[in-house]
Every structure is written in C-alpha cells, then in structure tokens.
Amino acid sequence: MKITQIYCDVDDFCRTFIPEWQKLQLIQGDKKRQRAPRMSYSEMLSILVYYQESGYRTFKWFYQRLVQVSWREAFPKLLSYNRFIELLPRLLVPLTAFMLSRCGNSQGIAFIDSTPLAVCKNIRIPRHKTFKEQAGRGKSSTGWFYGFKLHLVVNDRGEILSFCITPGNVDDRKPVPKLVKSLIGKLFGDRGYISKKLGKQLAERNIKLVTTLKKNMKNQHIDAFDKLMLRKRSIIETINDQLKNIFDLEHSRHRSLYNYLANVVACLVAYSYQEKKPALDLRDADLLPFLVNA
Structure with a gap:
C-alpha cells in the first residue's frame, strides 16, 4: 500500500465530503473561533491510515521517526506530534465516512462475526480509568475480557460490508438488524446468532x-450449499486475525476514546487497501451448480 494512492483517494473524497459536513454541523451557545488546521484533512487522514500497516508499534514512533524525518517534502505543512494528536478527534467523522464509502457490495452471500477488543489485562480492570464509562466485561470463546467488540459483516471476497463497535457486554445479536440494512441473500454466522426472533x-x-447448531439442539435439514458455506465461515475469523496481527487493531496503549475509535476505523480502512484479501473461490466449476440452486 502506497501513501500516494491513499492520499489521492482520501483527497478526492474529502473535496466533496468536508464542505457538506461542515455545513451540517450544529453550533451551540456563543460563537467560538475554530481555526483551520495547517495540514489538510486529506494529509492527516492519509498519515493515520498508513500507520496501521507500517509495522511501527506506537504512533508516536511512527510520526517522529518516519513522518517527521522522511516525509517533510511530501507534507510541507507538517504539524508537531502533540498538535496532530490534539486534532485526532476532528478526524473521526470523516475517517468513518471514508470507510463507509470503501465498503463492498452484497452479492447474496455474507458472513457475520464479532471479535473482542480488550483494552487491558483482566488483572488490571479495577485500575483501568480511560474507558471506565464505555467499556464492558464480556466473554468470548477464549475467555473473559474487558473492553469492546468489533462486529463485522463481510462477503465471500473478503470485503467488509458493514461494521460497528459496541461495549464488550453487548449480545452479538443486538446490532445485527442495523448491520444488515443493505444486505440481500444469505447470512452465515456461528452459534451466538441463534434466535428465532432474529x-x-x-x-x-x-x-x-x-447458523451452526448447538450440541443440545436437534438436527435440522440444511441445504448442501449452506453446509459448505458454514464450513467456510472461517474466512471472517481470518480477517479478524489479520486486523489484530497485521494492522495493530488491539492494544492497551490508548488514552482517549476518540483516538481509540479513530485507530479502529483506520485499521478497517488500511485493510480495505490490502491487495490480496481472504476470499472464497465460488466461481469454481464444481460450485456453480450449488450457486445456481441456492
């Protein structure tokens, strides 16, 4: 992924989005001065997205050791590190809107799953203060955690269709209706999504x-194609694994809710630029009869 490609895409998006977004912002109380940042939104968003796959473990090192040293010609109005961090909350809305513009299209097959985002180790929960009002305790297949959940819906090509972030104690089934607003066809999930009402x-x-069945449930007739897709549901687990291990989605170094959310969304944007995503070859000759009859 090249910084030039990211900047061109972000700049094209911001030229349309930023003016419309600023028109719709509400002003409360006395008029306050809002000085425009020296760097453009396009430049700041490009840096934030590129960091997620840069290999650096902290944004401070990335900014001070790479951006401020090697990229001064590319960004002549570069801000100091402290000023850049102060402006991060302003980037959350345009960054989220940009990610929504990069979401894929539903082709009739989608997979849904949630992944835990722990913000600290369990032994440090009583002392954790940053997300005291927002995070929650939840339980995943690997045990208890404290933090948030990232809910993803992806298609068979590994493209993200929709996403949302909830506290860790929210039931996986609760955000599903909002996540599938633009979907069609079949949605495959694990046992956590079993619900007659849903x-x-x-x-x-x-x-x-x-969905897959619980051990204490009676066997139900499932089409051959659906059985095959349930076995391929690991595609979304692979995506979650890449987000955490390649794009640095989960860590405990955050000190601000806005910066945390910006980090999560920037990870999703960086993933959308990945050239070779986890995908299923559903156009194989052996699978075409199942697709036609599905």
Missing part, C-alpha cells in the same frame, strides 16, 4: 440467517 426479523427483509 431469524423472523431478517426473513421479513428477504435475508436468510444460517
């Missing part, structure tokens, strides 16, 4: 929810 609700939108 199934009926999605069926009204012409979405079929297909």
